[in-house]
Amino acid sequence: MHKKINSYYDVVVIGAGPAGSVTARFIAENGCSVLVLERDREPGIPVRCAEGVSHNGILPFIDIDEKWICSKILGARLHAPNGESIDMYNNGDGYVLDRRVFDRALADLAVSKGAILLTKADAVALNKDEEGKICGVKFRHENDYIDINCKIVIGADGVESQVGRWAGIDTSLALSDIDTCCQYTVNNIKIENGLCQFYFGREIAPGGYIWIFPKSETQANIGIGIGGDATIPGKGPRFYLDKFMDKNFPNASINYMVYGGVPTRAGNNFIKDNVMLVGDAAHQVNPITGGGIVQGMIAGKFAGETAAKAIKENNISQKVLKEYSNRWEDMLGANQRFMYSIKNKFMDMIDEKLNNLVMACKKIPQDELNLYKLFKETIKEDPILLAKLATSFVVSKLKV
Amino acid sequence: MKVDKNLCDVCGTCASVCPIGVITIREFDVIIDNERCIKCNKCIKVCPAQAITEE
Numbered sequence: 001m002h003k004k005i006n007s008y009y010d011v012v013v014i015g016a017g018p019a020g021s022v023t024a025r026f027i028a029e030n031g032c033s034v035l036v037l038e039r040d041r042e043p044g045i046p047v048r049c050a051e052g053v054s055h056n057g058i059l060p061f062i063d064i065d066e067k068w069i070c071s072k073i074l075g076a077r078l079h080a081p082n083g084e085s086i087d088m089y090n091n092g093d094g095y096v097l098d099r100r101v102f103d104r105a106l107a108d109l110a111v112s113k114g115a116i117l118l119t120k121a122d123a124v125a126l127n128k129d130e131e132g133k134i135c136g137v138k139f140r141h142e143n144d145y146i147d148i149n150c151k152i153v154i155g156a157d158g159v160e161s162q163v164g165r166w167a168g169i170d171t172s173l174a175l176s177d178i179d180t181c182c183q184y185t186v187n188n189i190k191i192e193n194g195l196c197q198f199y200f201g202r203e204i205a206p207g208g209y210i211w212i213f214p215k216s217e218t219q220a221n222i223g224i225g226i227g228g229d230a231t232i233p234g235k236g237p238r239f240y241l242d243k244f245m246d247k248n249f250p251n252a253s254i255n256y257m258v259y260g261g262v263p264t265r266a267g268n269n270f271i272k273d274n275v276m277l278v279g280d281a282a283h284q285v286n287p288i289t290g291g292g293i294v295q296g297m298i299a300g301k302f303a304g305e306t307a308a309k310a311i312k313e314n315n316i317s318q319k320v321l322k323e324y325s326n327r328w329e330d331m332l333g334a335n336q337r338f339m340y341s342i343k344n345k346f347m348d349m350i351d352e353k354l355n356n357l358v359m360a361c362k363k364i365p366q367d368e369l370n371l372y373k374l375f376k377e378t379i380k381e382d383p384i385l386l387a388k389l390a391t392s393f394v395v396s397k398l399k400v
Numbered sequence: 401m402k403v404d405k406n407l408c409d410v411c412g413t414c415a416s417v418c419p420i421g422v423i424t425i426r427e428f429d430v431i432i433d434n435e436r437c438i439k440c441n442k443c444i445k446v447c448p449a450q451a452i453t454e455e
Contacts, residue, residue, distance in 0.1 A: 039427050040427055041427075048411060103430070122426055122427065157413060159412055159413065159416045160413070160414075160415035160416050160423075160425045161411025161416075161417075162421070162424065162425070165421040171416070172416070172417060172418060172419045172420075172421065173416050173417050175417060175445060175446060178413065178416055178417060179447060180413055180446050180447070180448040181448055182448050182449075216419070228417065228442075228445065228446040229445075231445055231446065234450075236447070236448055236449070236450045237448050238448070238449075238450075244416055258409065258411070259409040259411045259413070259448035259449045260409075260412075260413065260448065261411060261412065261413025261416050261417075261446065261448065262412045263416065275404075313426070
């Protein structure tokens with residue numbers, strides 16, 4: 001092995017994406033030992049992401065650095081099925097990242113605080129003691145199988161999370177709760193920089209949408225997510241994306257292509273015994289936009305601080321670990337459920353209603369239009385949704 | 401289930417919907433344990449690369 005590692009760490013984190021690296025950083029920062037296992041050769045690759053984040057979202061976690069910023073985002077343009085569009089500029093600024101560099105920066109930050117990162121380290125099982133309690137992780141590194149003992153395991157292993165399943169957390173997604181995605185990174189196009197664009201419609205992206213995230217004035221991530229229950233044989237996401245490209249960017253040069261899946265449910269089941277899940281593994285993704293970088297980092301902070309507290313108090317009980325999910329619930333629980341209830345409504349809207357929605361929003365003065373106003377218009381199309389929303393808010397208030 | 405390795409992007413979307421967890425994702429491989437597979441076909445439906453077929 002190229003690196004000397006111990007046989008015991010307080011915590012083993014599986015996966016070195018943003019959620020895993022932030023978790024590890026907060027564990028290390030709070031004085032506990034932590035090993036991060038990354039299956040791939042380096043953090044951040046392959047990039048399965050549209051790479052958009054809000055400025056305010058990442059600010060608490062890392063100093064803004066030009067080296068992982070491709071472009072600055074000031075607003076969004078939503079395209080209705082009939083071709084009409086609205087621009088929104090009042091939701092805060094954001095960035096299109098270079099995730100390869102960003103993920104490495106987060107991993108480096110964790111390591112600078114004392115975390116140990118091991119790449120090409122593929123976790124294959126959770127080890128249990130005689131009493132059946134999880135006491136470590138078995139991973140494969142090249143042809144060696146290595147056992148590490150630990151007190152807490154954190155699964156940051158993405159949408160396909162195996163850690164959750166090994167621990168007995170049911171992480172399997174319904175087809176209606178996953179978007180199946182395809183993305184091209186294209187060059188030689190002319191687009192408006194600073195503006196993310198979204199295209200909706202049954203014929204364009206059934207149960208999802210097409211996005212354009214500019215990386216510069218001539219380069220962009222152009223991708224599509226469609227509902228997992230909306231596919232028909234021979235018509236996966238790429239079928240619709242190619243149709244879109246032929247129509248809108250026939251001369252684009254497609255440099256990279258990736259596939260991926262995005263969970264679109266409001267996850268609420270992240271803890272079992274001494275195992276915690278964070279990020280996509282815990283389905284901590286905005287169910288409407290599919291954005292999950294910031295959510296994963298927030299969860300990472302809560303999970304990391306909670307794990308360190310449990311280790312230091314030498315009390316790895318559910319009661320202590322539950323602090324993580326309680327903090328998540330307090331900060332994002334109601335919002336995630338709100339987005340989820342809107343998602344089902346929004347994605348089920350027939351094209352005519354989507355057209356009406358955009359036409360209604362066009363009447364709102366440009367400088368007043370924001371996501372909140374858009375949702376208010378969405379609710380007008382369906383009063384039942386209002387009842388659902390009220391319920392979700394009341395439930396969350398009662399819990400507090 | 402059969403995975404066409406030339407089409408598969410190893411993105412893990414199939415594993416996320418498998419109701420019994422018989423799909424393992426490695427750095428360059430997707431492995432489906434056909435002994436335990438219940439043939440629900442969710443992975444076929446959701447695979448963005450359309451790389452999975454019934455055997």
